[in-house]
Amino acid sequence: MDTGWDLEFADDAGRCFARQYGLPPMTGRVIGWLLVCDPAAQTIAQIAESLQASRTGVTAAARQLEDWSWLRRSRTAGERVDRVRLHPEVWxxxxxxxxxxxxxxxxxxxxxxxxxxxxxxxxxxxxxxxxxxxxxxxxxxxxxxxxxxxxxxxxxx
Missing domain, CATH: 1.10.287 (Helix Hairpins)
Incomplete structure (x- = not known):
C-alpha cells in the first residue's frame, strides 16, 4: 500500500532546497523525488505524474539540474524518451x-x-x-x- 511518504519527502525537499539554497521549489521537489523513486531513472512524464505537477515545470527543473550536472539523461535502446536520474557523484x-x-x-x-x-x-x-x-x-x-x-x-x- 502506497502511503505517500515519497511525495511528502519530495515536497519537504522542495521546501528545504528553496529555503536553504534559493532554488525554485519544483527544482527541489525533483531532487527529492529522484532521491526516493524506484526505479531511480524516470521520464519527465513519470516525475510529473508522481509529483502531481506539470510536465513544463518538471522539464524546466530538470534542465536547470542538468545544466548544473546534477542530473544524467539516458535512453534505453528502442525507447523514444529520455530518462533522468541524479548524477551518481552529485554530492x-x-x-x-x-x-x-x-x-x-x-x-x-x-x-x-x-x-x-x-x-x-x-x-x-x-x-x-x-x-x-x-x-x-x-x-x-x-x-x-x-x-x-x-x-x-x-x-x-
Missing part, C-alpha cells in the same frame, strides 16, 4: 569544485588591486575564504569518498 561534485573557489579568489584579488578603505577588508576576507576552501576541499572530498565507500559496502551485505 562529491558539490564539494570538489576547485574552479568555483579559484574564480572567487580571482574576483576578490581583482577587487583588492583597486579597492580602498573598508572594502579592502571585505575583499581580503573573500580572498582568504576562497583560498581556505581551495586548500581544505580536496581533503574533505577524500574523507567523503571514504565514507561513501563505507555506505556502499554496508548496503551490499
Amino acid at each position: 562529491s561534485r558539490l564539494l570538489d569544485n576547485q574552479s568555483e573557489y579559484a574564480a572567487l579568489g580571482v574576483l576578490a584579488r581583482r577587487g583588492l588591486a583597486t579597492a580602498g578603505g573598508e572594502s579592502r577588508v571585505r575583499l581580503a576576507e573573500l580572498a582568504a575564504f576562497a583560498e581556505f576552501l581551495a586548500e581544505k576541499m580536496p581533503g574533505l572530498v577524500a574523507e567523503w569518498q571514504t565514507r561513501l565507500d563505507a555506505v556502499h559496502a554496508g548496503h551490499r551485505r
Whole structure:
C-alpha cells in the first residue's frame, strides 16, 4: 500500500532546497523525488505524474539540474524518451569544485588591486575564504569518498 511518504519527502525537499539554497521549489521537489523513486531513472512524464505537477515545470527543473550536472539523461535502446536520474557523484561534485573557489579568489584579488578603505577588508576576507576552501576541499572530498565507500559496502551485505 502506497502511503505517500515519497511525495511528502519530495515536497519537504522542495521546501528545504528553496529555503536553504534559493532554488525554485519544483527544482527541489525533483531532487527529492529522484532521491526516493524506484526505479531511480524516470521520464519527465513519470516525475510529473508522481509529483502531481506539470510536465513544463518538471522539464524546466530538470534542465536547470542538468545544466548544473546534477542530473544524467539516458535512453534505453528502442525507447523514444529520455530518462533522468541524479548524477551518481552529485554530492562529491558539490564539494570538489576547485574552479568555483579559484574564480572567487580571482574576483576578490581583482577587487583588492583597486579597492580602498573598508572594502579592502571585505575583499581580503573573500580572498582568504576562497583560498581556505581551495586548500581544505580536496581533503574533505577524500574523507567523503571514504565514507561513501563505507555506505556502499554496508548496503551490499
